[in-house]
Amino acid sequence: MGSGSHRFWEQARRWEEVIAHCREVAFDTGFPTVRAWKQETGGKAVGSFPVYTPQELIAASGSLPVTLYGGHGQLEIDHADSRIQSFVCSIARSTLELGLAKYLDWLDGFVVPSICDVARNLSGVWRHNFANGFLFYLHLPQNVDSPAAKTYYRGELERLRAGLAELTGRAIADASLSSAIQTFNRNRTLLEEFRARRAANPEQWPSSHVYVLAAMGNVLPREEHNALLERALELGEAQRRPKRDAVRVVLRGAFCEQPPLELLDVLEDAGCAVVDDDFHIGGRFFLAPLEGNSDPLDALAEAYLHQTVLTPVNNPGRRSRSADLLTRCKEQAIQGVVFASPKFCEPALYDSVLLRKALEHAGLPVLEFEYEEKMTVFESVRMQAETFVESILFFS
């Protein structure tokens, strides 16, 4: 696929056209956009496990950052079962399957952040099975308020920078990093713009549509993703969709492994207007644009420690996850909270207990269920969601 054809948004005339194309490309386990980019540029493609990987550094090395979100429910777990047991989340198993079944023959490197026990151990399994590739295990500090954490994390970023320079054969200048930071800032601003418009007018911006647009960021260079998002904003503004009764909900739990897209469709059909979520949080985890001109590495370190979206896989330090969630609920006039946790995702499952308590205390209704990558039957979730919506619409 050449650049002409993968910049499909340039010719698109309608919003639906763009969304349909994104649905087709974003979850394609053949990674057509990545292969096309490599062919055109001769550059390296560096994958990362989701959440908190500073992909700005990868982009600054001239490589393409690709977030690996597993097999999107399309793979039979065959080879990976002999390496990782079955009581482990889908994303770890299917990402390994992608590698073992040779879907990732384009992959030049892999960055694994220390987000959970599974990710950490996966890094070792990966190294063992793909002995010749570049693998970087990134330790994300957890004691975010300690001054020692800043020094350490900056060092980790330096080491990643050096590793990427070795992989690509060229040093990463501060200027390149600053420039990548600006591109990523623009990307986050655009994604936030979609979210803001959706929060103001959920019918106009269905979550499943916003979702696939964001998902394209995992497999496109950020500059191109920005171009796609800009075009989509224009087209989205022009479309007209009917008004409908729905309750405003926030969804939590999907910060790493992503649910099947059908699940979002089911929630929306049932009357949940998802106006805030943690989907693809790995592509937008800084809360404010980074000032990356004077010392870009420092800006990345500082932002990770103090300006980062709270998820179950970073300790909040002095901040509080429940206070953060309650504030968001208040600001966005949220009527209910949906905890959608990936099956076997321990961090999400632990947090939902504490958050649920805080929400119940604040009088906010909660719907909770688990999902898996290869989930195909959604009737139970549909029924739960419909009951949840009705209870809010008619009894709250």
Add this chain to the structure above:
Amino acid sequence: MASSYQFQGLGRDKQKDLLGAWYKRLEDAPKTGTPVAYLFISGNICELLRSFGFEVLFPEVNALQCGIKKTAGDFILKAEDLGYSSDVCGYVKNDIGLASSGNRGPFGTLPKPDLLVCNYAGCNTYIKWFEALAELYGARFFLLDVPYRRTGEKERPEDLQYVMRQLEELAQVCAEISGQRLDLDKVREQLEYARQAEELWVKILHSAKHKPSPFDAFFEAVFFMAPIYVLRGTKECVDYYEAACKEIEERLQHKIGPVSEERFRVVMEGPPPWPNFRNFWELFKRWGVCCVASTYSKVGGIWDFGRRHDPARPMESLAEYAVNCYTNWDWSLRRQMMERYAQEYSADALVIHSVKSCRAFSVGQADVREHFSKVKGLPTLFVESDLADPRYFSEAQLRNRIDAFFEALEHRRMAPARPAPEA
């Protein structure tokens, strides 16, 4: 034991006494005004906390005690009633269930924490666990962030520096809570006791190189290792290992060991199923299996390759220790350790007990099986259950697998070597 043996049973009996006295001190802590710190076993820095007068409590040890005394099942169900998923760690659920039951367990009543020290060394669940306890108790929470030990011969200096700087910060917190200042001489004194105990413990571990082994380095080690993890840095801990060493020396003299006739020597990977500990052991004993080395006995710290606490370098050696506990090691280091054990302890097989609760331990063990059975040619048995949740222990299934494995191993031993194919 026959009367001709002077020291047999000491290791088990003294351990029980020591732990009983420790739990009593914990129970009395609110009355005696002793500050209490909760911390985790892996890479714990109890010497530093004790130097400030803290009594230390390990929720994992409480959980395993509940497991072995068969109260874990009810505590786990209680936590599930409170909203915890069936798929999260049984130790955490045991602890939440215990805390919600007035903190009263088979060991007595536990005090509330004045300080929660989350020594995050290779287990992210530790963080989630203490986040929940911090909310439950409103206690001060200190997160000691220990970087994962990645590949390579040596620890990375930046990792050690990072831990040392945090230890200084922790010392300030301890000073605030205890009202005492950091006294490095006190720390050094404890590290010297720690070093002595480690020396003796390693002697016991190494004794399993003898044939037959006088010691089961998994099923017995789990009892023998308790003092070095919970009471390290005290004189009583050193005394314990002196006594335990005598027991092992006596066994060596008389050529006695954990099984009447040692038929198979295995390396064991993974934690035990505490609620069914005895039954699990019996499944191996009946085949004359002796575990000559185990990885679980290194979850708190790894000394058998020469590392010791060092009073001359107090903070540095605490940091080195914290980084070097088993589950904080990358898989390449873990595999090397098992390879070394298999060779140095003349093992016939590797047994992997994979537990659902502990992903830090388990995720990737299947890959280890592939490595040992297919690349290294070491017969490898892979069985699954759980360390805390009795619902995952299926004795009949385990028995089938274990029997089939050792039967095959025995058959292989008896079968004449296959003649070389003709050219």
